[in-house]
Amino acid sequence: xxxxxxxxxAVAAAVKAAKPGVIAAYPITPQTEIVEQIADYVAGGDLESxxxxxxxxxxxxxxxxxASVGGVRTFTATSSHGLLYMxxxxxxxxxxxxxxxxxxxxxxxxxxxxxWAEHTDAFSQRDTGWLQVFVGTVQEAYxxxxxxxxxxxxxxxxxxxxxxxxxxxxxxxxQSLETVDIGDFLPPYHLPHAIDTENPLGYGPVTGPADYVRxxxxxxxxxxxxxxxxxxxxxEFAERFGRSYGPxxxxxxxxxxxxxxxxxxxxxxxxxxIDRLRDAGIKAGSMRLRWFRPFPDLDLAxxxxxxxxxxxxxxxxxxxxxxxxxxxxxxPYSVIAGLGGQEVTYNDxxxxxxxxxxxxxxxxxxxxHV
Amino acid sequence: MYEIRIHSRGGQGGxxxxxxxxxxxxxxxxxxxxxxxxxxERRGAPVVSFVRIDDEPIxxxxxxxxxxxxxxxxxxxMDVVDVLDGLxxxxxxxxxxxxxxxxxxxACRYVDLTGIALAENxxxxxxxxxxxxxIGALAKMGIVTLPSAEKAIREMFSDERNVKAARAAYExxxx
Numbered sequence: 001x002x003x004x005x006x007x008x009x010a011v012a013a014a015v016k017a018a019k020p021g022v023i024a025a026y027p028i029t030p031q032t033e034i035v036e037q038i039a040d041y042v043a044g045g046d047l048e049s050x051x052x053x054x055x056x057x058x059x060x061x062x063x064x065x066x067a068s069v070g071g072v073r074t075f076t077a078t079s080s081h082g083l084l085y086m087x088x089x090x091x092x093x094x095x096x097x098x099x100x101x102x103x104x105x106x107x108x109x110x111x112x113x114x115x116w117a118e119h120t121d122a123f124s125q126r127d128t129g130w131l132q133v134f135v136g137t138v139q140e141a142y143x144x145x146x147x148x149x150x151x152x153x154x155x156x157x158x159x160x161x162x163x164x165x166x167x168x169x170x171x172x173x174x175q176s177l178e179t180v181d182i183g184d185f186l187p188p189y190h191l192p193h194a195i196d197t198e199n200p201l202g203y204g205p206v207t208g209p210a211d212y213v214r215x216x217x218x219x220x221x222x223x224x225x226x227x228x229x230x231x232x233x234x235x236e237f238a239e240r241f242g243r244s245y246g247p248x249x250x251x252x253x254x255x256x257x258x259x260x261x262x263x264x265x266x267x268x269x270x271x272x273x274i275d276r277l278r279d280a281g282i283k284a285g286s287m288r289l290r291w292f293r294p295f296p297d298l299d300l301a302x303x304x305x306x307x308x309x310x311x312x313x314x315x316x317x318x319x320x321x322x323x324x325x326x327x328x329x330x331x332p333y334s335v336i337a338g339l340g341g342q343e344v345t346y347n348d349x350x351x352x353x354x355x356x357x358x359x360x361x362x363x364x365x366x367x368x369h370v
Numbered sequence: 371m372y373e374i375r376i377h378s379r380g381g382q383g384g385x386x387x388x389x390x391x392x393x394x395x396x397x398x399x400x401x402x403x404x405x406x407x408x409x410x411e412r413r414g415a416p417v418v419s420f421v422r423i424d425d426e427p428i429x430x431x432x433x434x435x436x437x438x439x440x441x442x443x444x445x446x447x448m449d450v451v452d453v454l455d456g457l458x459x460x461x462x463x464x465x466x467x468x469x470x471x472x473x474x475x476x477a478c479r480y481v482d483l484t485g486i487a488l489a490e491n492x493x494x495x496x497x498x499x500x501x502x503x504x505i506g507a508l509a510k511m512g513i514v515t516l517p518s519a520e521k522a523i524r525e526m527f528s529d530e531r532n533v534k535a536a537r538a539a540y541e542x543x544x545x
Contacts, residue, residue, distance in 0.1 A: 004389070004392060004393050004396050004402075030408075115408070116408075166431075168405075168408050169405075169431050170431075172405055172406065172408065173403055173404070173405040173431065174388070174389045174392050174393075174402075174403060174404040174405065175402075175403050175428075176396055176401065176402075265431040266431075268429045268431060269429065269430060269431050269432060271429050272429050272430055343432055343433060344432065345430075345432040345435070346430060346432065
């Protein structure tokens with residue numbers, strides 16, 4: 001069905017189609033619209049599911065962990081401080097190999113108190129063992145959420161998956177949305193190590209160093225396998241529903257001398273900047289990074305690279321710039337822009353490209369830095 | 371691309387007007403996006419919402435700094451906000467007012483949306499509903515077609531008085 005929706009409503013619509021058995025959540029701006037809509041689906045009988053309105057995000061993830069290991073598909077949504085509050089359980093969900101799907105509406109961290117878009121919240125969960133995808137349109141928020149369940153629940157993966165969308169910039173924008181009849185796209189939830197009350201087993205006992213190492217390696221092996229699974233699922237999604245996705249969305253990259261790497265809505269805005277630059281005779285392209293974990297192999301050889309980080313790792317640099325540098329050996333021009341919802345237009349992005357100084361870092365909107 | 375900025379106060383329906391307009395444009399077969407700038411709004415505080423309409427998919431997410439059209443749902447905002455800021459030289463202004471406003475240039479149009487809403491008794495929590503009548507005025511200006519405006523209103527609201535209010539604004543606005 002073709003309609004219009006906000007990014008939040010699109011995620012909720014995808015969750016309705018995926019039919020999780022349990023949804024546990026705690027509201028937080030700018031995510032609240034997602035769980036509000038889902039609660040409405042459940043209350044109105046449009047979604048047969050158990051909605052658990054818990055008292056905190058830590059409890060939300062704990063409830064999802066219990067339900068997931070109990071043998072049902074689970075979903076939650078959070079943002080910013082809510083994500084950090086559940087941090088201990090975020091690690092646990094991955095270590096326990098539970099394919100929980102969570103929407104994280106990217107929002108800056110306080111203080112100063114700020115409700116607008118930034119990616120530092122998600123990147124702070126980088127080493128938890130969750131897969132992370134970042135979306136750039138309302139349609140993609142819907143599509144990625146549907147695919148998330150299939151990727152996470154694949155027996156070659158069995159890891160939780162975080163779908164990231166920019167707070168307000170995407171969560172609250174209204175765009176066109178085509179919802180689909182998913183048919184048998186999502187197989188029934190099957191967790192090989194689900195609790196079986198007829199056959200009681202111990203879960204999470206003390207694990208000695210030798211076994212612990214093997215469990216950790218098993219997470220990494222699944223992360224590596226996830227690349228292939230993601231590609232399979234995205235291919236199947238394209239065949240069934242006609243919309244194709246990959247680890248990056250490349251725009252006019254073929255003959256580009258300089259490529260802008262950005263994530264989320266800034267990655268879409270960058271495409272407009274590329275058109276302007278091309279009109280001015282500058283051979284630029286845009287590579288919107290969709291998958292952050294597992295981190296994809298990027299073909300940037302022989303190009304200059306401008307990385308826009310809507311995040312920062314204090315005392316080191318932009319998280320994406322660092323990833324690009326370590327994965328490709330290229331010294332990018334690192335631009336820190338869009339923190340806390342800072343307004344960044346396509347003209348600004350075009351200026352980043354025009355004024356690039358590879359190997360250096362610039363904070364957009366800050367005049368007193370060296 | 372046609373870019374519209376809507377000035378209103380929290381609770382007056384500016385955010386919903388932006389969504390309705392995007393839906394009407396979408397029903398016209400156009401691409402459209404709508405988004406408010408969310409500050410720490412509460413009822414009565416100035417709010418700004420944005421709508422983009424184009425024949426091509428819209429990739430721009432940043433705010434509208436040079437609008438083609440500015441809509442002011444509450445003219446008292448003009449005392450505290452420069453609503454004409456960045457308006458294109460050939461841009462248009464639509465005011466919710468029964469009378470012309472001094473200081474607004476020749477591109478200003480006005481229609482009494484509040485009066486239309488009150489005539490239909492479209493009032494929620496003490497505030498006249500302006501978001502459905504304004505879509506009628508915009509249809510008169512050719513931003514969207516009247517059938518798509520009515521379709522959009524019916525998709526979002528079940529009360530037929532909203533459609534009547536939109537038609538009234540369509541009739542009243544002088545072009």
